[in-house]
Amino acid sequence: MLTKKELKEYCSNARENYLPHISIDCVVFGFHEGLMKVLLLQIKNGGEWYLPGGFVLKKEPIETAANRVLKERTGLNNIFLQQFHVFGDPERSKQHFDMYKDMLPAKDNWFTNRFLTIGYYALVDFYNVNPAPDQFSADCIWCDLNNLPELKLDHAAILKTALDALRLQLNYQPIGYNLMPKEFTMPELQKLYETILDEKLDRRNFQRRMLGFGILKRSEQLRRGGAHKAPYLYSFELENYNAALKEGFKGRW
Amino acid sequence: MLTKKELKEYCSNARENYLPHISIDCVVFGFHEGLMKVLLLQIKNGGEWYLPGGFVLKKEPIETAANRVLKERTGLNNIFLQQFHVFGDPERSKQHFDMYKDMLPAKDNWFTNRFLTIGYYALVDFYNVNPAPDQFSADCIWCDLNNLPELKLDHAAILKTALDALRLQLNYQPIGYNLMPKEFTMPELQKLYETILDEKLDRRNFQRRMLGFGILKRSEQLRRGGAHKAPYLYSFELENYNAALKEGFKGRW
Numbered sequence: 001m002l003t004k005k006e007l008k009e010y011c012s013n014a015r016e017n018y019l020p021h022i023s024i025d026c027v028v029f030g031f032h033e034g035l036m037k038v039l040l041l042q043i044k045n046g047g048e049w050y051l052p053g054g055f056v057l058k059k060e061p062i063e064t065a066a067n068r069v070l071k072e073r074t075g076l077n078n079i080f081l082q083q084f085h086v087f088g089d090p091e092r093s094k095q096h097f098d099m100y101k102d103m104l105p106a107k108d109n110w111f112t113n114r115f116l117t118i119g120y121y122a123l124v125d126f127y128n129v130n131p132a133p134d135q136f137s138a139d140c141i142w143c144d145l146n147n148l149p150e151l152k153l154d155h156a157a158i159l160k161t162a163l164d165a166l167r168l169q170l171n172y173q174p175i176g177y178n179l180m181p182k183e184f185t186m187p188e189l190q191k192l193y194e195t196i197l198d199e200k201l202d203r204r205n206f207q208r209r210m211l212g213f214g215i216l217k218r219s220e221q222l223r224r225g226g227a228h229k230a231p232y233l234y235s236f237e238l239e240n241y242n243a244a245l246k247e248g249f250k251g252r253w
Numbered sequence: 254m255l256t257k258k259e260l261k262e263y264c265s266n267a268r269e270n271y272l273p274h275i276s277i278d279c280v281v282f283g284f285h286e287g288l289m290k291v292l293l294l295q296i297k298n299g300g301e302w303y304l305p306g307g308f309v310l311k312k313e314p315i316e317t318a319a320n321r322v323l324k325e326r327t328g329l330n331n332i333f334l335q336q337f338h339v340f341g342d343p344e345r346s347k348q349h350f351d352m353y354k355d356m357l358p359a360k361d362n363w364f365t366n367r368f369l370t371i372g373y374y375a376l377v378d379f380y381n382v383n384p385a386p387d388q389f390s391a392d393c394i395w396c397d398l399n400n401l402p403e404l405k406l407d408h409a410a411i412l413k414t415a416l417d418a419l420r421l422q423l424n425y426q427p428i429g430y431n432l433m434p435k436e437f438t439m440p441e442l443q444k445l446y447e448t449i450l451d452e453k454l455d456r457r458n459f460q461r462r463m464l465g466f467g468i469l470k471r472s473e474q475l476r477r478g479g480a481h482k483a484p485y486l487y488s489f490e491l492e493n494y495n496a497a498l499k500e501g502f503k504g505r506w
Binding site: 020083086089167172 | 272273274275309311312313314315316318336338339341342343367369371417420421424425500501502
């Protein structure tokens with residue numbers, strides 16, 4: 001929670017630089033070897049939990065704003081964020097209203113405004129990134145998706161909607177290029193899908209469907225050294241993978 | 254194009270009632286017996302073509318705004334609109350800037366603001382709806398998707414993005430309840446998908462995939478009276494259909 005002086009300065013700066021009534025929230029899912037996490041900020045002292053979020057500069061493209069916000073709040077860079085929904089309930093910022101409404105008159109108070117928030121999500125390998133909070137606002141932590149703290153505002157609903165969008169995406173777009181090693185076995189890829197969907201999948205159906213997408217190529221090499229029959233190794237066929245990212249899977253009807 | 258007096262009145266009213274910097278655009282696709290159309294507005298006299306669009310009232314949920322805008326601009330009511338993307342390039346409203354910038358000083362001129370626009374789409378039976386333009390702005394017409402007039406602003410890109418979203422939706426959500434008769438044959442349903450995708454589909458793959466979704470039930474009755482072998486009749490299993498609308502198709506991995 002800001003002091004009155006800090007609030008006044010923040011609001012005056014915000015009014016000058018940002019589009020009013022519009023915010024951005026980022027849901028960054030992290031995957032590594034069968035574990036799913038999500039990146040959250042914890043306000044210092046207050047202890048309240050939020051998604052990383054911020055505002056759009058007056059002349060800034062919204063995709064640029066989303067990446068800047070994520071960088072400022074978490075130290076994360078160059079993450080491909082996917083827009084998934086705008087949350088536009090007029091009551092959604094009410095907790096902000098209540099928190100700050102007595103500290104500054106409404107006309108000067110950025111936080112008593114209504115904000116529509118544009119939701120973005122990403123899925124990254126959490127092992128490869130080191131979130132670092134900015135100086136004044138927060139700690140920045142990977143939290144277990146199955147054991148989340150209580151989130152402020154409507155951030156729990158935003159996170160749930162992002163997870164639904166990610167799960168739907170598995171049906172029409174490829175996933176995993178930045179998460180899998182260069183070569184992987186079908187069971188390793190299946191583990192990624194099972195972790196995102198939080199359910200066990202049938203091995204044969206999974207293999208048939210994945211091969212049907214036309215984004216995998218099978219290596220001449222087998223994986224050596226295991227106790228079982230050596231499994232085939234696969235890698236992503238990048239041209240098809242990227243085309244499917246843009247246009248969705250083709251020729252499946 | 255508005256006169257200076259009309260513009261002044263419009264802008265003063267808009268500033269009082271609407272959230273600044275946010276607009277809504279609606280892409281309404283119409284289907285009937287193998288034809289796809291899209292609903293466009295033509296400005297009177299000017300002859301320019303636009304998607305139906307408008308603004309969000311200061312205390313209005315954005316979904317309510319989308320339906321109100323569509324109703325005001327086209328006479329269409331009770332259409333389920335699906336949010337699909339926010340277009341946030343800072344230059345996207347440039348044609349509006351240029352059109353009105355000399356008529357009013359920027360501080361009074363609503364149209365020289367930057368607008369992010371929230372895109373919504375719907376798919377309806379165009380045979381059942383009679384679009385009626387509002388009194389002052391436009392004609393409202395179903396246009397052939399394959400033979401569109403030139404659209405102003407970035408509306409051609411918005412329409413293209415909506416069509417891509419609709420086509421992707423076929424992979425993860427059901428479609429057609431408000432478009433098909435109560436009972437229909439598999440080739441009739443296939444025709445709907447072929448029209449949306451604008452391509453011929455394989456009969457057997459289509460049937461296998463549709464049945465796999467678990468949203469159809471087969472009637473005891475066959476369709477009688479044709480020259481060929483009587484085909485099976487199907488209807489939608491509404492409980493599963495509605496669940497899949499909310500959560501995407503299940504159990505497909």
